[in-house]
Structures are given as structure tokens and as C-alpha cells.
Amino acid sequence: MSKGDAAATPQSTAVSFRDVSRHYGSVKAVDRVSFDILDGEFFAMLGPSGSGKTTSLRLIAGFEQPTSGSVIIHGKDMNGVPPYDRDVNTVFQDYALFPHMNVVDNVAYGLMIRKVPAAERRRQAEEMLEMVALGGFGQRKPSQLSGGQRQRVALARALINHPSVLLLDEPLGALDLKLREQMQVELKAIQRRVGITFIYVTHDQGEALSMSDRVAVFNQGHIEQMARPHELYENPATAFVAGFVGVSNLLQGAAARAISGQDGACSIRPEKIYLATPGSAVPANAMSVAGRVTTILYLGANTRYDVALESGGEVTVAVQNRESHFEPAEGEQVLLWWEARHLMRLAG
Amino acid sequence: MTPSSSLSNRLSTYLFNRPNLVLCLLLLPPLLWLGVIYLGSLFSLLVQSFFSIDDFTGKVVYDLSLNSYARLFSATNLAIIFRTVMMASAVTVICGIIAFPLAYYIARFASGRTKALFYVAVMLPLWSNYLVRVYSWKLILAKEGAIHWMFNALGLGPLLEWILSLPVVEGSSLSTSYIGTALTFIYIWLPFMVLPIQAALERVPRSLLEASSDLGARPGETFRKVIFPLAIPGIAAGSIFTFSLTLGDYIIPQLIGSSRPFIGQAVYQFQGTAGDIPMAAAFAMVPIVIMAVYLTIAKRLGAFDAL
Numbered sequence: 128m129s130k131g132d133a134a135a136t137p138q139s140t141a142v143s144f145r146d147v148s149r150h151y152g153s154v155k156a157v158d159r160v161s162f163d164i165l166d167g168e169f170f171a172m173l174g175p176s177g178s179g180k181t182t183s184l185r186l187i188a189g190f191e192q193p194t195s196g197s198v199i200i201h202g203k204d205m206n207g208v209p210p211y212d213r214d215v216n217t218v219f220q221d222y223a224l225f226p227h228m229n230v231v232d233n234v235a236y237g238l239m240i241r242k243v244p245a246a247e248r249r250r251q252a253e254e255m256l257e258m259v260a261l262g263g264f265g266q267r268k269p270s271q272l273s274g275g276q277r278q279r280v281a282l283a284r285a286l287i288n289h290p291s292v293l294l295l296d297e298p299l300g301a302l303d304l305k306l307r308e309q310m311q312v313e314l315k316a317i318q319r320r321v322g323i324t325f326i327y328v329t330h331d332q333g334e335a336l337s338m339s340d341r342v343a344v345f346n347q348g349h350i351e352q353m354a355r356p357h358e359l360y361e362n363p364a365t366a367f368v369a370g371f372v373g374v375s376n377l378l379q380g381a382a383a384r385a386i387s388g389q390d391g392a393c394s395i396r397p398e399k400i401y402l403a404t405p406g407s408a409v410p411a412n413a414m415s416v417a418g419r420v421t422t423i424l425y426l427g428a429n430t431r432y433d434v435a436l437e438s439g440g441e442v443t444v445a446v447q448n449r450e451s452h453f454e455p456a457e458g459e460q461v462l463l464w465w466e467a468r469h470l471m472r473l474a475g
Numbered sequence: 476m477t478p479s480s481s482l483s484n485r486l487s488t489y490l491f492n493r494p495n496l497v498l499c500l501l502l503l504p505p506l507l508w509l510g511v512i513y514l515g516s517l518f519s520l521l522v523q524s525f526f527s528i529d530d531f532t533g534k535v536v537y538d539l540s541l542n543s544y545a546r547l548f549s550a551t552n553l554a555i556i557f558r559t560v561m562m563a564s565a566v567t568v569i570c571g572i573i574a575f576p577l578a579y580y581i582a583r584f585a586s587g588r589t590k591a592l593f594y595v596a597v598m599l600p601l602w603s604n605y606l607v608r609v610y611s612w613k614l615i616l617a618k619e620g621a622i623h624w625m626f627n628a629l630g631l632g633p634l635l636e637w638i639l640s641l642p643v644v645e646g647s648s649l650s651t652s653y654i655g656t657a658l659t660f661i662y663i664w665l666p667f668m669v670l671p672i673q674a675a676l677e678r679v680p681r682s683l684l685e686a687s688s689d690l691g692a693r694p695g696e697t698f699r700k701v702i703f704p705l706a707i708p709g710i711a712a713g714s715i716f717t718f719s720l721t722l723g724d725y726i727i728p729q730l731i732g733s734s735r736p737f738i739g740q741a742v743y744q745f746q747g748t749a750g751d752i753p754m755a756a757a758f759a760m761v762p763i764v765i766m767a768v769y770l771t772i773a774k775r776l777g778a779f780d781a782l
Binding site: 210215216217221224226227236237239241284 | 680682683685686687688689690691692693696700701704705
């Protein structure tokens with residue numbers, strides 16, 4: 128497991144997992160996981176469904192208690208501490224807005240529980256709604272809002288309590304693509320402004336890469352790799368990470384041996400590969416392999432070539448449609464080359 | 476292609492292109508039933524209540540008058556109405572108090588077989604005959620019945636005697652007192668209160684409770700601010716059942732309780748024994764008006780806001 132270096136300046140730890148497990152009968156949803164999340168960090172938990180990322184989030188929120196190990200928030204062991212006594216707030220996947228209350232009352236719920244006077248909590252709620260660009264929507268019921276607006280209300284409702292850690296459970300999952308991209312930018316901006324720790328659960332690798340300071344990739348109850356987005360993409364530690372984060376050509380067995388010259392799986396990103404006519408000269412630091420184009424998919428910004436390698440196996444090559452370049456036809460022989468440093472040797 | 480299949484094909488295509496016609500064909504029979512037979516008879520009831528009966532001949536006089544309604548507001552009849560409304564209110568409140576925890580348990584905690592078991596337990600009484608159930612309660616509540624026996628066996632006989640001697644209650648045994656009537660009503664109508672509340676609670680997603688807890692609310696606060704408000708439409712629906720069913724019932728108060736009449740019995744006697752259809756109709760309007768008032772108040776109080 129490689130560790131990110133977000134802690135270039137010494138920061139205190141917001142949340143840490145110490146050997147945490149959460150089992151449901153024989154199912155190990157989270158299995159002996161340890162990590163530290165720093166104060167003010169935008170931390171993503173990335174993984175497919177059932178990988179343990181949501182359970183980890185629920186362990187921090189207090190909706191679940193660990194089977195063993197301990198969850199520590201700001202130095203305090205949270206074992207047995209109920210959600211209402213934790214200084215964290217959650218933005219739920221389905222938003223979980225109270226349908227019988229209007230938007231202002233939803234946002235002010237936490238303040239009402241803390242017995243803040245009505246006028247004061249209304250003022251703060253309106254202020255929060257302004258921040259999420261929903262000024263003037265206060266009197267509406269949640270059912271009268273669009274998905275994106277509900278999402279903002281949920282965010283305002285969590286942030287009004289000034290938690291030290293904000294948990295977000297796939298908050299953009301139900302939104303359409305355009306809105307999702309817009310909300311990614313806004314969420315990132317809001318996180319910078321309020322400066323609190325965001326822990327963000329998602330199965331969307333694009334979301335995790337674009338917003339986070341660090342990403343933990345979950346698989347089958349444990350963390351495969353925890354690193355900064357750039358490092359995760361360029362330097363995946365395992366075959367799972369290489370496959371889950373971005374598109375990757377995974378080569379195994381004989382095909383891998385023919386290319387890397389050693390045993391063990393390796394992987395290369397489609398956009399790192401160049402296409403050339405057979406017999407072309409390649410730079411000194413490059414590796415090359417011959418193959419035949421089997422499929423061509425035109426995707427607008429780029430074109431995807433599937434190439435069957437002479438040494439066995441198949442790789443996908445992504446070529447940017449910048450200007451006219453070598454454009455092989457289906458069935459044509461080609462030479463593939465890439466810089467040696469882009470070949471990623473994988474564990475597991 | 477055979478002619479018959481081509482005919483059914485053409486019919487399918489014809490109907491496919493006329494969705495409104497399909498809708499009409501589907502809705503017409505039930506609307507006729509509801510409109511003509513149900514609303515029609517209700518209207519005829521309303522009209523009947525404005526006729527009156529000739530005191531000498533005993534025949535209905537088909538002139539519009541407020542005679543029946545004037546008689547409705549006599550002290551005796553007002554007492555009947557008051558008695559019935561009080562009973563319906565008590566039955567509704569107690570049904571609500573008993574049903575809520577049960578519905579809450581079924582909706583939030585029971586699952587799989589336990590849930591099915593509870594459903595059956597709640598529904599089972601509805602599968603057996605109403606009269607049989609009422610008569611069995613008559614036996615249970617009788618002076619020689621199980622409850623009196625149990626109180627005596629525990630040495631609490633005097634306590635029961637004391638309760639039965641209280642004003643209003645006044646009865647020689649449970650089966651001849653208002654308590655017996657109320658107990659039977661509560662038993663008979665309880666499923667109608669449990670099921671709507673359970674359905675309302677079932678619709679509250681767990682994430683709402685988690686959100687409340689996440690925002691700092693203790694379980695008691697979550698109950699008061701989230702669970703209970705969202706259950707109110709269910710409670711309102713259940714109370715409409717228990718309240719209106721008690722208002723209209725004439726069998727239970729006749730078999731169990733003091734012999735003082737309820738609205739249902741009054742209607743029964745006026746249209747049967749007395750042959751005074753206009754007066755029976757006027758009396759029958761009472762539950763309808765009370766329910767209209769009841770629903771208006773419930774709506775004003777926001778009982779249906781969370782629907």
C-alpha cells in the first residue's frame with residue numbers, strides 16, 4: 128500500500144481506522160482496515176458496490192459499530208458513541224430530507240435540536256441556503272424541488288452544524304451527467320471555503336480523481352491502495368486498481384512476459400500507446416510490439432483501436448483526434464510503442 | 476391468418492389507438508355502481524329526511540319540511556347522539572394507543588416470518604364471523620365469564636365492582652356496562668387502526684431516522700419530530716375507520732352494554748319498528764355530518780400534510 132504525501136505540512140488527524148472490521152454473519156463487509164484521514168482533507172473512498180466503502184462511512188457516522196478495532200475521530204475512540212453525539216454530519220445518497228418540513232425547517236433541523244432560538248436558526252438557515260444558491264426556496268417542500276436542489280438542501284442541512292467532518296454518501300449518484308459535473312466543481316469550492324474534512328464515498332472513479340486530495344480504493348472489504356489521484360492513475364499498485372481507476376490494458380501470463388520480459392501481470396493505459404507503421408523507428412527509451420488492428424471505434428474526441436498482439440493478448444489504444452495522423456484500417460498490421468516508464472508492473 | 480385472429484388483431488389495434496376509450500370501458504361499470512347505486516341512494520336518503528310522517532295515519536307525507544330535524548334535536552335524541560360520539564371517540568383513542576406500538580413493531584423491527592405472523596394475527600379476527608366474535612365477547616364479559624372470574628380469582632373482585640359502580644359506567648357486569656361495549660368495539664375495529672398506521676410507518680425510510688440522529692436528535696426527539704408526524708396520516712386514516720364504524724354500528728351496543736341506544740339502533744328502530752323512514756333518514760344523516768366535520772378538523776390540523 129503506498130501512502131499519499133498530503134501531509135507535506137504537519138496536519139492533525141481527523142479520522143482514523145485502527146484495524147477496523149465489520150462483519151455481518153460470515154460476510155466481511157470491512158475487514159481489518161486501517162487508515163488516517165487528515166484535517167481539511169478531501170478524501171474519497173472509491174470502490175464497486177459491496178466493497179466496504181459505504182460501511183466504512185457508516186462506521187464513521189455511527190450508524191454501524193465495528194465488530195472489532197476502533198474508529199477514532201479527533202483523537203477520541205468512538206466505540207459505543209451514538210451518531211447524535213458525534214461531531215460529524217452526513218449527506219445521504221437519497222438526501223433523506225424530511226418530507227413533512229419545508230426547506231428552511233429541514234436545514235435548521237440540527238439547530239432546532241440544539242435549541243437555538245427560532246429567529247436565529249431561520250437566519251442561519253437562510254444564510255446556508257444562499258451559500259448553496261437556493262435563496263428564496265425556503266418555504267418549499269422537498270417534493271417541490273429537483274434532484275439537484277434537494278442535493279443542495281441536504282448539503283446545507285449538514286453544513287449548518289459546522290461539523291468537523293462531513294460525510295458524503297454518493298451524493299451525486301442520482302443526478303444527470305451535466306449537473307453532476309457542475310456539482311463536482313461546487314462541492315470542491317464549498318470544501319475549500321468551509322475548510323472542513325470531506326469524506327466522499329463514490330463508485331465513480333472520475334468523481335474521485337477530479338475532486339479528492341487522496342483516494343482509497345476499496346475492494347472486498349479492504350483497501351487496495353490509498354494515494355493521491357495522480358499517483359493512483361499513473362502508478363496503480365494492483366491489477367484491481369489498474370482496472371478500476373481509468374481504462375487499462377491488463378496483460379497477464381505469456382503476453383505479459385513477452386512484453387515486460389519478466390513474470391507477473393503488467394498494465395498500460397490506452398492513451399500512452401502510440402500507433403506507427405510496421406518497421407518505424409522508435410525512441411531509445413521505448414518498448415514496442417507488433418500487432419493487427421481488429422476493431423476501430425470512433426468516439427469523437429478520440430478513436431479507440433483494439434489491436435491483437437503477435438505475442439498474444441489484446442490491447443486497446445486511444446488516439447486523440449487532434450489532426451491527421453497515422454490512421455490504420457481494420458485488419459492492418461501496426462507497430463505499437465510506448466515509453467518504458469509507462470508500463471506498470473502490478474502486484475496481485 | 477384465420478379470420479378470427481385477424482378480427483381480434485383489428486380489435487387490439489383499434490383499442491391500442493384509442494386509450495381514452497379503453498379507460499372509459501374500464502371505469503364505466505364502477506362509476507355507474509358508485510354514482511347511481513351508492514351516491515343515488517345516499518341522495519334519496521337525504522331527500523327522505525325532509526319528508527315527515529303523519530301522526531294519525533302513520534303514512535309518509537311527501538312535503539318538504541324540517542320536521543324530522545326538529546325532532547332530532549329533542550333531548551332524548553341529542554343524548555343518543557352524544558352517547559354515540561363519546562363512545563366512538565373513546566374507542567378511537569384507545570385503539571390508537573393500543574395499535575401504535577404494535578404497528579411500530581411490525582413496521583420497524585419484525586421481518587420475514589415474524590412479520591407474516593403479526594400480519595396474520597392482526598387480520599385473523601377479520602376472517603371469522605362478526606356475530607360470532609361479538610357473542611364470544613358477551614360470554615367473556617359476562618358476570619360468569621372469564622374476566623369476572625379472573626378478577627375474583629386474584630382477589631380483585633371488589634375493585635371490578637367499584638369500577639362498575641362508577642357514574643356513567645353503571646352496570647351489574649362488564650357485559651351490561653359501557654366498558655364492555657367499548658372493549659368489544661376496540662377488539663373488533665383494532666385491525667382497521669393497526670394496518671394504516673403500520674403502512675404509514677413502513678413508508679418512512681430508515682435514512683430519515685439516521686439523518687435525524689446524525690443531526691443530533693436523540694431517539695425520543697427523532698420519534699417526536701420525524702416518526703410521529705409521518706405516522707399521522709396513518710393514524711388519521713385508522714381513526715376514520717374506527718370512528719365511523721363505531722358511529723354506525725347497531726349490533727354491538729344492542730348485544731353488549733347497558734340497553735341505552737346508539738345512533739345505529741335509533742335508525743334501526745325508526746325504520747323498522749316505528750316505520751318512520753323520514754326520522755330514520757334524519758338520524759342516518761348525523762354520522763355523515765359528524766364525519767364531514769371530523770375530516771375537516773383533521774385536515775385543518777394538518778393530518779394529511781405528510782401524505
